[in-house]
Amino acid sequence: MNSAAISPVDPTPTDWRGEVMQRRIKKRYAAERRFKTLGIGSVLLSASFLAFLLFVMVGNGLRGFTQTELPLDLDFPALTGGASASQFEGPNAEANLKSLGVQEIVDAGIDIQYGENSELFSAGAWKAVRSAILQNPNIVEQKTTLTLPVESEIDVAYKSDGSKAAEQIVAKFDNELSTGFNWNFLSNSDATDPMQVGIWGALKGSLITMIITLLMAFPIGVLAALYLEEYAPKNRITDLIEVSINNLAAVPSIIFGLLGLAVFLNIFGLPRSAALVGGLTLALMTMPVIVISGRNAVKSVPPSIREAALGIGASPIQVVFHHVLPLALPGILTGTIIGMARALGETAPLLMIGMRAFIATPPNGVTDPATVLPVQIFLWSDEVNRGFVEKTSAAIIVLLLFLLTMNALAIYLRNRFETRW
Amino acid sequence: MNDIEHIENGSETASGGVSSISAGEGSPKMTTRNVEVYYGEKQAINGVSIDINMDNVTAFIGPSGCGKSTFLRCLNRMNDTIPIAKVTGDIELDNEDIYAPDMDVVQLRARVGMVFQKPNPFPKSIYDNIAYGPRIHGLASGKDELDHIVETSLQRAGLWGEVQDRLDDSGTALSGGQQQRLCIARAIAVDPEVILMDEPCSALDPIATAKIEELIHEIRGKYAIVIVTHNMQQAARVSQRTAFFHLGTLVEYGVTSDIFTNPTQEKTRDYITGRYG
Numbered sequence: 001m002n003s004a005a006i007s008p009v010d011p012t013p014t015d016w017r018g019e020v021m022q023r024r025i026k027k028r029y030a031a032e033r034r035f036k037t038l039g040i041g042s043v044l045l046s047a048s049f050l051a052f053l054l055f056v057m058v059g060n061g062l063r064g065f066t067q068t069e070l071p072l073d074l075d076f077p078a079l080t081g082g083a084s085a086s087q088f089e090g091p092n093a094e095a096n097l098k099s100l101g102v103q104e105i106v107d108a109g110i111d112i113q114y115g116e117n118s119e120l121f122s123a124g125a126w127k128a129v130r131s132a133i134l135q136n137p138n139i140v141e142q143k144t145t146l147t148l149p150v151e152s153e154i155d156v157a158y159k160s161d162g163s164k165a166a167e168q169i170v171a172k173f174d175n176e177l178s179t180g181f182n183w184n185f186l187s188n189s190d191a192t193d194p195m196q197v198g199i200w201g202a203l204k205g206s207l208i209t210m211i212i213t214l215l216m217a218f219p220i221g222v223l224a225a226l227y228l229e230e231y232a233p234k235n236r237i238t239d240l241i242e243v244s245i246n247n248l249a250a251v252p253s254i255i256f257g258l259l260g261l262a263v264f265l266n267i268f269g270l271p272r273s274a275a276l277v278g279g280l281t282l283a284l285m286t287m288p289v290i291v292i293s294g295r296n297a298v299k300s301v302p303p304s305i306r307e308a309a310l311g312i313g314a315s316p317i318q319v320v321f322h323h324v325l326p327l328a329l330p331g332i333l334t335g336t337i338i339g340m341a342r343a344l345g346e347t348a349p350l351l352m353i354g355m356r357a358f359i360a361t362p363p364n365g366v367t368d369p370a371t372v373l374p375v376q377i378f379l380w381s382d383e384v385n386r387g388f389v390e391k392t393s394a395a396i397i398v399l400l401l402f403l404l405t406m407n408a409l410a411i412y413l414r415n416r417f418e419t420r421w
Numbered sequence: 422m423n424d425i426e427h428i429e430n431g432s433e434t435a436s437g438g439v440s441s442i443s444a445g446e447g448s449p450k451m452t453t454r455n456v457e458v459y460y461g462e463k464q465a466i467n468g469v470s471i472d473i474n475m476d477n478v479t480a481f482i483g484p485s486g487c488g489k490s491t492f493l494r495c496l497n498r499m500n501d502t503i504p505i506a507k508v509t510g511d512i513e514l515d516n517e518d519i520y521a522p523d524m525d526v527v528q529l530r531a532r533v534g535m536v537f538q539k540p541n542p543f544p545k546s547i548y549d550n551i552a553y554g555p556r557i558h559g560l561a562s563g564k565d566e567l568d569h570i571v572e573t574s575l576q577r578a579g580l581w582g583e584v585q586d587r588l589d590d591s592g593t594a595l596s597g598g599q600q601q602r603l604c605i606a607r608a609i610a611v612d613p614e615v616i617l618m619d620e621p622c623s624a625l626d627p628i629a630t631a632k633i634e635e636l637i638h639e640i641r642g643k644y645a646i647v648i649v650t651h652n653m654q655q656a657a658r659v660s661q662r663t664a665f666f667h668l669g670t671l672v673e674y675g676v677t678s679d680i681f682t683n684p685t686q687e688k689t690r691d692y693i694t695g696r697y698g
Contacts, residue, residue: 234504304541308604310502312554312611313531322553323543 057396064394067182067195068155069147070120070173074109074129076140088137102130106148120169122149122195124184147180152194152387162386185394189360190376194387197380199398201362205275205355205370206344206402208363212279213343214336217286221339222325222332224287225294230320249288256285257352265353272354276366281349286339293335297328329417337410344403347374373399443472450475450615450645451496451533456510458491458500458669465491467669468510473615478637478646480660480677482653484692487666489649490538493617496647497533498526514615531558534608534644538620540600542592542607547584550592550603551575554611570610578606579636598629605636609644616640618648622655634659653693657681665689 015021076083080100087096106126114120125148132146133139149155157166158177170177188198224245232238260281264270270277301324309319350356356375363370371379373395380392443449449472458466466488473479473496481489491500498519500506512519519529531554542550551571554560561567571588575581580602584595592603601621608616618637622630637646637659650656656663657677664674665688673680673689684690 302541304537304539305543306502307499307535307537308541308543308607309553310499311497311530311535311537312557312607313527313529314553314557315527318557322557327544 057393057400060390061393061395061397063159064390064392064397065182065185066159066179067149067184068158069178069180070150070176071145071147072106072109072121072125073113073143073145074106075112075143076105077142079105079108080140083140085137085139085141088133088140093134093137097130097133102126102133105129120150120154120173122151122155123193124191124196125149127184127196147178149182149195150177152385155195156386159390185391189362190358190371190379191360194383194385194391197388197391199373199376199395201359202371202373202376202395203398203402204362205278205359206372206399208275208366208370209278209282209372210340210344210406212276212366213282213286214340216280216283217290217339217343218336220283221287221290221336222294224291225298225332226320226325228291229295229298230316230324245288245291249292251285252348253285253346254348254352256281257349259284260349261352271367271369273357273359273369273371274367275363275370275372277353278350278355278370278372279366281353282343282346285346285349286336286343289339289342290332290335293338294328294332297331297335298324300331301327326417330414333410333414333417337407337414340406340410341403344406345374345399347378350375373402449473450515452511452513452516453495454511456492456495456508456512458488458495459507459509460503461505465669466495469666469671470510471664471671471674473645473647474662475645476642477661478641478648478659479662479664480656481647481649481664481666482651482656482692483666483672485651488669489664489666490619492666493619493647493649496615496617497530497535499530499535501526531611532613533615533617534611534613536601536604536608536616536618536621539624540597540604542595542600542603544591544593546589547575547592547595547603548588550607551610554607558611560611574606574610575603577609577636577640578602579632579639580606596629598625598632601625601629601633602636605633609640613644615645615647618646620649620651623651630655653681665692667692 083100087093087100103126106121106129110121128148129146150158153162153166154169154177156162157170158179161167162170184196185198187200188196189201191197228238228241232241260277264277264280265272270280305323305327306319309323310316314322350372355371356379357369357371358379359369359371377392377395377399380388380395451473453472454470456466456469457464469488469492481493483489494500495508495512496519498508500508508520514529514533518524519533543553545553548571551574552561552567555567555570561570572581572585575584580599583599584590584603592600595603601624605616605618605621622633625633634655637648640646648656648659660677662675663677663680665672665680665684665686667688673684673686675685680689681693684693
């Protein structure tokens with residue numbers, strides 16, 4: 001072979017080792033390095049944002065799980081006029097405690113010990129005494145010292161910087177003040193006093209709402225995806241449906257709230273602020289995401305599997321449920337995680353259907369008034385009282401943990417169904 | 422016979438001189454008359470009439486895009502899955518029109534099994550791959566019977582010895598040739614009458630190919646076998662009847678040895694001697 005056959009245009013052979021080539025190669029390597037540096041830079045930047053967010057949240061939030069406490073000596077025999085422990089055991093304990101008037105006893109005890117500073121303790125401090133008696137009735141027959149939560153401003157002052165008056169009190173009782181874990185935060189609902197608020201009501205509300213959303217959106221979304229991919233004829237109507245679903249996934253969430261308000265509250269007359277309505281509204285929002293990801297997952301099942309099943313005489317529905325759906329399930333679950341995570345963090349549509357109300361008791365059913373974690377965070381962040389700042393951060397931590405748990409569960413399920421090819 | 426002759430004449434005009442449509446002695450298992458397939462506006466098959474016999478392995482050969490696979494997929498109505506495909510003409514299985522409205526296509530595909538170009542085992546265990554067909558058709562009344570079907574199917578496909586100790590392993594973990602034999606075993610397990618093979622060896626190495634060919638020899642006679650192949654030597658080795666397709670028409674159909682040694686059509690001779698294809 002002569003060189004003309006290789007390069008008919010230019011008979012001179014390419015100088016692969018020449019200066020021009022070396023410059024080209026250098027340029028190519030430089031471009032590669034630039035790209036790599038930019039990539040590493042953007043990863044580091046986003047990682048540091050995330051780290052900063054977590055640091056601030058955890059730093060502030062962990063304080064929200066603790067409370068400042070002050071010991072209070074209670075001379076029960078003198079204060080109660082000789083109540084016996086047996087009164088506070090068994091089924092009548094609650095009623096007997098009520099007639100005893102724990103709140104008055106605690107107020108009297110505070111007056112005796114701290115007299116001039118009767119504003120020291122949280123307004124809910126007597127509840128701690130009440131539960132202490134229920135736990136161990138014997139304490140009413142003796143002199144007892146209980147550590148009780150202090151008033152919110154003092155709590156803030158003790159943990160960080162508070163008002164001048166509160167700082168003075170902290171300085172005065174510095175030796176006696178201590179920090180304990182705030183169990184009430186995990187079991188209470190919303191309250192006006194930051195020392196008494198809890199996350200349980202919102203957490204339970206979120207849980208119920210999410211279950212309703214999942215129960216509505218998942219089956220409907222999956223069935224819609226399967227029908228559209230496997231059965232529906234390809235024509236103008238299905239094209240229109242496809243475009244509508246894609247658009248629906250991009251609709252701002254507050255509009256779904258208006259839709260929920262108009263349909264579920266006004267037309268169907270469902271109760272306001274209920275987890276049922278919240279769940280249905282969020283299901284409307286989540287469904288398109290599940291349909292879209294479900295269709296993609298179904299589409300990505302290799303046609304050879306369908307042919308194999310059809311070839312040995314499986315009916316279309318057997319092909320779908322025995323082969324296509326199990327293979328598409330991991331992809332569908334991925335879409336469901338994304339949709340549910342979005343629904344869990346959603347506030348705007350729930351504001352429209354009244355789930356921003358002040359709700360002091362956890363919901364016991366789907367139609368009870370409820371609130372959800374993001375709405376609770378939104379409400380607390382709006383409060384004037386400084387005690388709510390750390391409670392807001394603590395609620396964010398709870399929300400993030402909820403999200404992580406949900407995602408971990410979904411990823412576990414997805415991996416279980418994942419098929420190795 | 423009158424009927425066939427009439428149609429024979431019909432196909433004569435359509436395809437320009439087919440030597441015969443008959444499959445030889447005995448009554449044919451499947452008959453096709455004037456089959457035409459359209460993909461939308463485009464005509465893929467043009468008036469093909471052919472008989473398929475129980476005792477023979479019938480090979481379809483021809484250059485790429487000549488319609489042999491399309492025609493094969495008409496025989497168990499796999500073309501139904503393509504929305505734009507339209508099939509006209511008569512295709513009969515045991516004198517039953519398979520495109521008749523009352524024909525159950527699910528049962529038809531059990532009776533006319535298919536093996537595909539690329540081995541496509543289900544991503545399930547070897548056992549479940551074989552047992553799936555009998556399960557959905559209710560062919561086994563108990564676990565023992567199902568075990569028996571699985572074993573005999575694998576034995577017929579010559580795979581039993583290689584997999585009997587690992588029936589719980591995934592079917593996709595087998596080698597390509599083993600996967601293809603697994604697919605043949607899966608087709609056999611539902612006890613079909615006809616097995617269609619669409620280039621079953623094109624993704625396999627020569628040794629695996631030889632095993633499949635051996636297998637085809639062994640199961641010949643139990644099932645009517647139709648095989649589409651690009652490989653003319655393979656057609657010569659495994660088949661008793663060969664049909665040569667070109668541009669959607671059936672050019673020549675006859676005894677394999679005649680087709681390869683003494684073709685009546687010029688196009689067939691050109692193809693077999695490698696002048697195009």
